[in-house]
Amino acid sequence: MNVALVKTLTATSSSTTTDASTRLVVMSEDHWERVLWKQQSFPDNYVPPSFLSSLTKNPNFRPYTYWPLMLGACAITQHLSTIFIFLSVFVRLLDCTFDPRLLVFISAAMFVAGYALWELLECTQGGWLASSDRRAKAVKASILVFLALMALAPVLRTLTAATSSDSIWALSACLLILNAALADYSSAARGVGARERLTSVLSINAAISAAVVLASRLQDDLSVFALVLFAVQLFALFPLLRYRLQDAPSSIQLGSTLTLAAFSVVIAAPLSATVASLFATALGSTTFLAPAVLLWAQQYKNEIRGPWDAATPRVHS
Amino acid sequence: MANSPLSIAMISDFFHPNVGGVENHIYMLSVNLLRRGHKVIVITHSYPPDRVGVRWLLPGLKVYYIPFTTLVSSATLPDFLTFLPYFRNIILRERITLIHAHASLSALGHEGILHAHLLGVRTVFTDHSLFGFADAASILTNKLLEATMRTVGATICVSHTGRENTVLRANLAPEDVYVIPNSLIADQFLPAATPLTSDTVTIVVVSRLAYRKGVDLLVAAAPRICAACPNVRFVVGGDGPKLIDLLQMREKYFLQDRIELLGPVLHRDVPKVLTRGAIFLNTSLTEAFGTAILEAACAGLYIVSTRVGGVPEILPEDMISFALPTEDDIFRAIVEAIDIVQHGKHDPHRAHERIRGFYDWKQVAVRTEKVYRAVMDSPPQNLWTRIERTMGLGPFVGPIFTIILAVDCLFFMCLEYWYPREDIDYVDKQWGKHRFEEVLET
Incomplete structure (x- = not known):
């Protein structure tokens, strides 16, 4: 609700009470009741002193504190960092200043390291047993994705040959913004079953589409394959790991955020100092400024509750 | 003058042949106002397949079914202007002096209140429902309601809780909001x-x-x-x-x-x-x-x-x-x-x-009539006051609704030129109180 309206509302309700109390003296001393079934001696537009007395404001008000908010913002920073890293890698591949074979090896190494970390988390949370079947499935799926991407690479390379590069830049920018806006930033402990949400699926789709259209600008099949594989690592698998890591101690969260953010700025710096400083500003403001703004904006929170609100039914499920 | 009969038009998207609280309220109130010697007509939208045009409901309630299609759950599209030609014609030919709009989700009712001042007709609005403040639909409809309520003569709510809700939603002075409950037979x-x-x-x-x-x-x-x-x-x-x-x-x-x-x-x-x-x-x-x-x-x-x-x-x-x-x-x-x-x-x-x-519908009619009299006795807002009050809605909504108001006035002037008042077919044979008693009480 907007601020101006709430202020006027507050003013109306307080002035009403004073008006009403003066009016009460003028009216007869007969007792007014808040009922409809009784014919009362008061006019129909009589404003009783109890008018709006059941109005409550911000009943479930919980003031935020800075550090938990900043820790929550770390997930967003990490996601933005991965997008920036992806963009830097793409520009290097486009300029042919980066060997695509190296990128394939890095992706494979990332996958193995990430999977090991995942297993470690699984182990500490007690799900180690009865999962060899699941592990076999994971290996099979990863090999399938690997081969499918390899087979599709020539098709993807010429996919948008008829489209101008300007359209591709605009399209991929939109898709990546969509990805960042719809991504699931909740943690495993707080957002139960959140991974199945539609927005999260849309977010992954947008990112992979962006990777595909960008990859179609590259020169050779191997680069296309490397970039899409890298995108799958960053946008499909890393969010899963991040979702689990959200519950890790704050030192690990802060450490990983700082590493990712620093890395994204460092690899962007040789390409363009302007872009690197823009990245750094975006990451810094997301992490430090945005929580402070939310904290400041909370003073304007004004939620109005009263007997007219629909009740929430409580049943034993 | 104090007891002269009024010519009232009830305007709402919700009316017979639909059934519900609002529909029943409008019908019962109209009939009891007829009984008290007033002239009452109802204006609503058409109901497919064939309920369109002028119909009479027992005992002598004239209903205008305007050929508008409905958007969702029997409410029409809130487009602010298309109702004006019908509205002007009906209000003039029936020589209406006061309109009574019902239900806050009725687009026809809101439009009627917007157009009424062009014809020097006074307005009353009855709110039948409660709304929250937090969800997007409520925020939008509350703003729409607030804009309309800037120029309404008086508002009626059906319960004290409803009154508090409406005062907050539409930012009204509590003195202008009356509580008159529904009733039953x-x-x-x-x-x-x-x-x-x-x-x-x-x-x-x-x-x-x-x-x-x-x-x-x-x-x-x-x-x-x-x-x-x-x-x-x-x-x-x-x-x-x-x-x-x-x-x-x-x-x-x-x-x-x-x-x-x-x-x-x-x-x-x-x-x-x-x-x-x-x-x-x-x-x-x-x-x-x-x-x-x-x-x-x-x-x-x-x-x-x-x-x-x-x-x-x-x-x-x-x-x-x-x-x-x-x-x-x-x-x-x-x-x-x-x-x-x-x-x-x-x-x-x-x-x-x-x-x-x-509870008695006759009492409801008496109490509503008091509201009508209060509105008729109050000085009307002139156009400049209207514009000032509409601009006061807010930095964003204010100008939008002021533009709508201005376009409405221009459209009205065009209509005055295209369809002069002399060409309107006025209704001069009235259903008087005696005629009503003849039909109802014998």
Whole structure:
């Protein structure tokens, strides 16, 4: 609700009470009741002193504190960092200043390291047993994705040959913004079953589409394959790991955020100092400024509750 | 001048042949105003397939069905301008002096209030429902309501809770908002002539089976009540998306012989359903007035209801038991109510007589007429005041609605030029009070 309206509302309700109390003296001393079934001696537009007395404001008000908010913002920073890293890698591949074979090896190494970390988390949370079947499935799926991407690479390379590069830049920018806006930033402990949400699926789709259209600008099949594989690592698998890591101690969260953010700025710096400083500003403001703004904006929170609100039914499920 | 008859046009998207609280309110109020010697017409949109044009409803209520298509749940598209040609023609030819718009989701009503000042007609608005403040739909409709209410003469709400809600939503001065409750025809809801057998207690529920009516609470509480009180039966009338939940519950707990589901019930059959029971259960999560509760109380049932909205205002405490909107509390209240009914502490015929004394449509008409008189006696706003008040809506909405107001004025001037007032076919043969009595009272 907007601020101006709430202020006027507050003013109306307080002035009403004073008006009403003066009016009460003028009216007869007969007792007014808040009922409809009784014919009362008061006019129909009589404003009783109890008018709006059941109005409550911000009943479930919980003031935020800075550090938990900043820790929550770390997930967003990490996601933005991965997008920036992806963009830097793409520009290097486009300029042919980066060997695509190296990128394939890095992706494979990332996958193995990430999977090991995942297993470690699984182990500490007690799900180690009865999962060899699941592990076999994971290996099979990863090999399938690997081969499918390899087979599709020539098709993807010429996919948008008829489209101008300007359209591709605009399209991929939109898709990546969509990805960042719809991504699931909740943690495993707080957002139960959140991974199945539609927005999260849309977010992954947008990112992979962006990777595909960008990859179609590259020169050779191997680069296309490397970039899409890298995108799958960053946008499909890393969010899963991040979702689990959200519950890790704050030192690990802060450490990983700082590493990712620093890395994204460092690899962007040789390409363009302007872009690197823009990245750094975006990451810094997301992490430090945005929580402070939310904290400041909370003073304007004004939620109005009263007997007219629909009740929430409580049943034993 | 003080007692001269008024020419009133009721405007709403919701009217007969649809049935519901607003529709019934408009009809009953119009008929009772006719009885008091006023001239009343109703303006609403057309109802497919063939209800379009001018119709007369018994006893002599003229209804204009404007050929507009509906957008969703029988409301028209709020486009602010297209109603003006019809409106101008009808208001002029019927020589209307006051319009009374109903329901805050009725686009026709809002438009009527917007156009009224062009013809020097005064305005009254009745709000029939409660809205929240937090969700997007409420924020938008509340802004629309606030914009319309900037220029309305007076507002009527159906309960004190509704009044507080409307004052907050539309940012009105509380003195300009009146509380006039709905009413009912007591003769249509007579208690059962023969007393019900005392060994079984029947609980009646008549409601649209939707989330807002608290059907989840009923689904959770009914099996517990059936288990705890072996002499209790349920009769549930109504249709809606939650009917399936009730059916599942009935099957899960093998209660087919204890819970009777009637499906959709016509309004004229409701008294018959009500008189089958001794207790009426209402589990609504929000309710502006609760006409269904009143009808059940009039038919001699003891009421158990959630304490929401305007429900606590409509009946004295000894005719109704309140519960919190929780499964446990509904269960507690029902068990208490069964005890009250079984020990004969609730006399249906006495309850009926009391309700008859509480509510009367004639009284509603008298009280509404007072509001009309107050509006007619108050000085009208001139165009500049209107513009200033509309601009005061806010930095963003203010200019939008001021532009609408200006375009409306220009459109009206064009209409005055295209269809001069001399060419309008005026209605000069009136249905006077004597004619009305001739038809109704003989």
